[in-house]
Amino acid sequence: GAVVSQHPSWVICKSGTSVKIECRSLDFQATTMFWYRQFPKQSLMLMATSNEGSKATYEQGVEKDKFLINHASLTLSTLTVTSAHPEDSSFYICSAAGGTEAFFGQGTRLTVV
Amino acid sequence: GESVGLHLPTLSVQEGDNSIINCAYSNSASDYFIWYKQESGKGPQFIIDIRSNMDKRQGQRVTVLLNKTVKHLSLQIAATQPGDSAVYFCAEMAGSYIPTFGRGTSLIVHP
Numbered sequence: 001g002a003v004v005s006q007h008p009s010w011v012i013c014k015s016g017t018s019v020k021i022e023c024r025s026l027d028f029q030a031t032t033m034f035w036y037r038q039f040p041k042q043s044l045m046l047m048a049t050s051n052e053g054s055k056a057t058y059e060q061g062v063e064k065d066k067f068l069i070n071h072a073s074l075t076l077s078t079l080t081v082t083s084a085h086p087e088d089s090s091f092y093i094c095s096a097a098g099g100t101e102a103f104f105g106q107g108t109r110l111t112v113v
Numbered sequence: 114g115e116s117v118g119l120h121l122p123t124l125s126v127q128e129g130d131n132s133i134i135n136c137a138y139s140n141s142a143s144d145y146f147i148w149y150k151q152e153s154g155k156g157p158q159f160i161i162d163i164r165s166n167m168d169k170r171q172g173q174r175v176t177v178l179l180n181k182t183v184k185h186l187s188l189q190i191a192a193t194q195p196g197d198s199a200v201y202f203c204a205e206m207a208g209s210y211i212p213t214f215g216r217g218t219s220l221i222v223h224p
Contacts, residue, residue: 043214093156104156
């Protein structure tokens with residue numbers, strides 16, 4: 001199946017700093033990528049949908065100025081958590097759409113201390 | 114989504130038993146469904162899918178059943194193995210490729 005690479009797999013940062021997470025589709029072009037957030041023992045919550053070359057569409061309640069999404073190419077989308085706070089600590093997962101199927105990255109465990 | 118804020122139910126089985134994981138979906142317009150397996154600390158992995166024009170689809174050791182009348186989806190795992198221990202999510206899609214995830218079920222397989 002198609003491969004989506006997410007980097008880093010885990011990151012620890014200090015409060016107030018920004019963290020960038022990358023999502024790459026390795027063997028296909030993804031016009032659309034999705035960013036999810038997952039708290040422990042809960043389901044995946046869609047944060048935003050990003051289309052290559054245009055602004056991301058954010059789900060209700062997700063702060064677009066805090067979670068900056070850039071989708072500059074057909075194989076790369078980035079999520080930047082700005083001015084991170086401990087409550088932003090979570091598991092962030094990206095997925096890339098190829099046809100009718102979405103392929104998921106391995107996730108990034110963000111811990112803000 | 115429907116799963117926001119809800120904790121995962123758990124299914125415990127013995128190795129070798131068959132497992133059945135259930136999922137209720139919400140959108141009667143959904144026409145494509147996927148089961149995902151998520152191991153601890155990893156992203157979801159595709160297991161099997163089914164379209165709304167089908168009632169049943171079989172894969173290797175897994176079977177998905179779809180009942181559109183009651184908006185219910187199930188995943189059957191035959192001869193469950195310890196490596197099957199994970200969280201299983203169903204996802205529904207209605208004319209797009211944006212999956213809406215169900216609440217998930219934690220499967221624990223005891224050797």
